Amino acid sequence: MGQSASAHGSSPGGSSPGSSHHRYVTANQSDSVDAQLPLGIFGDKQDYISEIPDECLAIIFQSLSSGDRKRCSLVCRRWFLVEGQSRQRLSLNATADIHAHIPAIFSRFDSVTKLALRCDRKSSSINDEALALISLRCRNLTRLKLRGCRQVTDLGMTFIAKNCKVLKKFSCGSCTFGAEGMNALLDHCSSLEELSVKRLRGVNDGVVAPPIGPGAAASSLKSICLKELYNGLSFGxxxxxxxxxxxxxxxxxxxxxxxxxxxxxxxxxxxxxxIHLERLQLSDIGLTAISKCSELEVLHLLKALDCTNAGVVAVAEHCKLLRKLHIDGWRSNRIGDEALIAIAKNSLNLQEFVLIGLNPSSVSMSAIASNCKKLERLALCGSETIGDAEISYIAEKCVALRKLCIKGCHVSDQGIEAFAWGCPNLVKIKVKKCSEVTSDVADWLRARRTFLTVSLDVEEIEVEAVEVSASDAGEQEDGVEYPSSVSRVTNGGSGGAAANADGSSSNNAGRSLPFKSWLGFLGGRSLVACTFGRWLNGNSSSNGVI
Incomplete structure (x- = not known):
């Protein structure tokens, strides 16, 4: 399409620069593309683009990026209308100024089913009246995301709940409505399947928050995510x-x-x-309760200081279907060989294993390498006991391993050399903050295994995890922590407006003193990001572990 249609080409009947055998004519401007079509390609002068049915044109638009869609919508009146009517995803900068434009926006985009409303920290967001107007024009919404909409109260959420009853996914962050608005959503949206709540300040106000739920949505909910809530137990x-x-x-x-x-x-x-558990007041009692979830396949246990070997052993012995297991012991030495050997004996279906801040011995690492035959992704981070011998066990025994990350361990060139012959299915190895590994061994390994991607970072110096104050804490997303002063551009699917990371306010005046001190504790930057997400998506950013 890019070669056969151009918004700003040469004049009708003229020749394109550098081409003597292609002449151009302008397509019918009344009801077709205002573009210039080359003659001689199809053997005639017919405008084939104008013959594309609206339905097919809509499908083409849906396969384009947000920027391409916007540019294509300006080609002609027909494309403008079809692009607007076929757009299902829309992301808006939800400042107060947008209120007057809501009728025009949703008259054009009248088929939106997935909507994101974001407002940055320094701007005043839309209010209840604007949200009510949006809810009346988007009754078919199935997904709604609110970020930094601090002027929206329980009343605005009630409008959403009553007018958008087919919602299946709802996500909010740094908003100020409370339990009443959340309960209205749960009572009226009986098809709700996914709920994500982050820093809901209306729930955080006061010592005791009203209970939330269960509501009509309880029978349909399949996923609940609660993050950085002072009164998170109110969702009990x-x-x-x-x-x-x-x-x-x-x-x-x-x-x-x-x-x-x-x-x-x-x-x-x-x-x-x-189940994902991160920095919670949790002990072996909670892990023993989790062990009764016989269908459990994925468990992330991160920085739970009161959890010990006993709790992890209970999970390993009863949850036989575990496929993904992430454990961050935060170097407390309360989870060690006993837990890892139990995992090796019982988790025979394990495909992804992440160990952070643990100090396993060669006995437990050998057991994991020998018994977990299906292990495809392994990360070993911040360990004082993992060295060349343990890495050699992995190279020799983990025949199914495809991706390996080693960070902050006492590994040298000798250990890395073992992968020249071991792990036949290995496609990527990442070594970071291992001072005894040199670039020479990386080049040597690449030469012997041409299809193996070797990522090596030998210049960084390992830094211990530190605690920072709430004002210094960055925004963490997808395993990578961003400074709070950095704004990022978010793309809400096909449609998109620039917005801050999550629209949360930098003013902490609304938080109580205990919450401030708690955030100071939470602000400690992770030694390592415990996720394979960016690696699996092909992102080689050095910010994450993988």
Whole structure:
């Protein structure tokens, strides 16, 4: 299309620069593309682009990037209309100024089913009236994301709940509505499947927050994610009442979570297959409760200081279907060989294993390498005991291994050389902050295994995890931490407006003093990012582990 149509070409009937055998004519401007079509390609002067049905043109638009869609919509009136009517994803900079333009925006984009509203920290966001107007024009919304909409109250959420009853996914971050608005959403949106709540300040106000849930949505909810909530336990009734819950993520939320996990484990029907726990008040009691989730396949246990070998052993012995396991021991030495040997004996289906801040011995590493025959992705980070001998076990025994990350371990060139013959299916190895590994061995390994990607970082010096204040803490997303002063451009699918990272306010005046001190504790930058997401997506950024 780019070669046969151009918005700014040579004049009608003229010749293109550098071409003597292609002449151009202008297509019919009344109801077709205002472009210049080359003669001689199809053997006639017919405008084939104008004959594309609107339905096919809409499918083409859906396969384009956001920028290409916007540029194509300016080619002619027909393309402008078809592009607007076929757009299902839309991301808007939800400042107060947009209120007057809402009728025009949603008259053009009248088929939107996935909407993102973002407002940066320094701007005033849309209010309840604007949100009510949007809800009336987008009754078919299935996904809604709110970021930094601080002027939206419980009243605005009630409008959304009553007018957008087919919502399946709802996500909010740094908003100020409270339990009443959240309960309205759960009561009216009976098809809700995914709920993500981050820094909901209306719930954080006060010492005791009203209970949230279960509501009509409890029967349909499959995924709940709670992040950085002062009163996260107020969502307890919703979590307990969601009988079909498959994914539960509790990240940096205050409260004693052992009792809640115990309550979940007592349910007759327990469908949980994925659990993420990060920086929680959690002990072996909670892990023992998790061990009763016999269908569990994915577990992330990060920086839970009160968890020991006993809790991990209980999970390993009862959750036989584990495929992905991430453990960050935060160098507390409370999780060690006993837990790892239990994992090696029982988790025979393990495909992805991430160990951070643990100090396993050669015995436990040998057991993992020998027994976990399906292991494809392995990360060993911040360990004082993993050296060349342990790496040699992996190279020799892990025949299914495809991707390996080694960071902050006492590994030398000798250990890396073992991969010249071991791990026949290995496609990528990443070595970072291992001072005894040189660039020479990386070049040597590349020469012997031409299809192996070797990523080596030998210049960085390992830095211990530190705690920073809430004002210095950065925004963390997808395993990479960004300074809070850096703004990023987000693309909401096909449509997109520039916005800050999450629209959260930099003013902490609304937080209570205990919450400030708690965030100071949470602000500690991770020694390593415990996710394979960016690596699996082909992103080789040096910010993440993989």
């Amino acid at each position: 009734p919703l979590i307990i009442g969601s009988k079909n819950l498959r994914i539960l993520k509790l990240l940096r939320c205050l409260g004693d979570w052992d009792r809640l996990l115990e309550t979940i484990s007592y349910r007759e029907q327990n469908n949980l297959v994925e």
